[in-house]
Amino acid sequence: MLMTFMGTPSVWKSSTRLADGREIVYFDEAPGLGRDQVRDTRPLPPRMPGPELPYGRPDWGYDVVVFENRFPSLAEPLGRCEVVCFTPDHDASFAQLSPRRVRTVLEAWVDRTLALSALPGTRQVYCFENRGEEIGVTLHHPHGQIYAFPFVAPRLAQMVTQTAAYARAHDGRNLFDDLIAAEVAAGTRVVTRNEHWIVFVPEAARWPYEVRIFPVVRVPDLPALDEAARESFGPLYLDVLRRFDALFGQPAPYIAAWIQAPVGDEDMRGQFGAHLQVLSVRRAANKLKYLAGTESGMGEWINDIVPEEAAQRLREA
Numbered sequence: 001m002l003m004t005f006m007g008t009p010s011v012w013k014s015s016t017r018l019a020d021g022r023e024i025v026y027f028d029e030a031p032g033l034g035r036d037q038v039r040d041t042r043p044l045p046p047r048m049p050g051p052e053l054p055y056g057r058p059d060w061g062y063d064v065v066v067f068e069n070r071f072p073s074l075a076e077p078l079g080r081c082e083v084v085c086f087t088p089d090h091d092a093s094f095a096q097l098s099p100r101r102v103r104t105v106l107e108a109w110v111d112r113t114l115a116l117s118a119l120p121g122t123r124q125v126y127c128f129e130n131r132g133e134e135i136g137v138t139l140h141h142p143h144g145q146i147y148a149f150p151f152v153a154p155r156l157a158q159m160v161t162q163t164a165a166y167a168r169a170h171d172g173r174n175l176f177d178d179l180i181a182a183e184v185a186a187g188t189r190v191v192t193r194n195e196h197w198i199v200f201v202p203e204a205a206r207w208p209y210e211v212r213i214f215p216v217v218r219v220p221d222l223p224a225l226d227e228a229a230r231e232s233f234g235p236l237y238l239d240v241l242r243r244f245d246a247l248f249g250q251p252a253p254y255i256a257a258w259i260q261a262p263v264g265d266e267d268m269r270g271q272f273g274a275h276l277q278v279l280s281v282r283r284a285a286n287k288l289k290y291l292a293g294t295e296s297g298m299g300e301w302i303n304d305i306v307p308e309e310a311a312q313r314l315r316e317a
Contacts, residue, residue, distance in 0.1 A: 090140070175271075
């Protein structure tokens with residue numbers, strides 16, 4: 001199968017099967033590579049627990065590639081787990097990608113959100129990246145993951161409940177619209193922005209350094225982003241990640257998580273505001289943020305830096 005994403009720039013999608021039957025999907029920045037004609041004849045070893053990325057893809061070359069995880073946390077029909085390789089450069093990081101490549105990654109996220117949302121039983125599509133040994137990463141090739149949950153995860157469920165409750169309590173006003181307006185008005189927690197996106201430290205930040213990245217025009221999920229928002233995302237996101245790295249003069253361990261509206265909830269699609277959360281577990285050059293007694297035991301978070309100061313440090317990084 002071959003498909004072209006319309007827009008500037010274009011991304012060409014092709015899919016085939018690995019030797020063990022798993023789907024592999026290529027997102028290329030040039031056409032005519034004939035990936036759907038290539039057959040994987042490798043004698044893949046049996047699936048065993050442990051890191052899977054070295055066996056996950058054949059060495060056919062790629063720009064961005066997505067494939068089913070050999071050792072998934074969720075397996076069909078109870079969900080699906082996919083791996084996204086952002087670049088063939090093993091020593092790179094997301095922050096070192098070009099804006100062009102980030103656009104290709106974004107189109108892969110869009111495509112997989114649509115594809116996984118269409119699977120029977122999917123209730124939530126979750127695109128995320130873990131970076132750094134401090135997060136627990138053992139495979140250092142720049143990659144992320146995409147989960148199709150057969151349920152709405154607790155955190156998203158709480159957001160859905162709060163969004164509906166806010167509308168009832170405020171004459172139908174939208175929680176996300178009012179949140180963005182408040183951050184723009186305050187200004188002190190805004191890290192950076194462009195015409196289509198805004199980045200800010202949340203007022204009740206749990207982690208020493210965390211930001212939320214919202215499109216200025218509210219959308220329920222990534223496929224709903226328009227061309228202008230898609231094209232302007234890459235430069236802004238790269239700027240954010242480089243600021244995190246510059247905070248302490250070393251690569252920042254972080255989690256980047258796309259939060260999208262639940263699948264199949266049409267009422268909530270009209271109210272939800274999709275956004276990206278980026279948080280780091282590092283609180284100083286040689287210190288990590290650990291969840292101690294109050295956080296782990298009671299869910300009561302204590303932060304040693306106020307959001308306004310964190311935003312200022314990120315602005316200056």
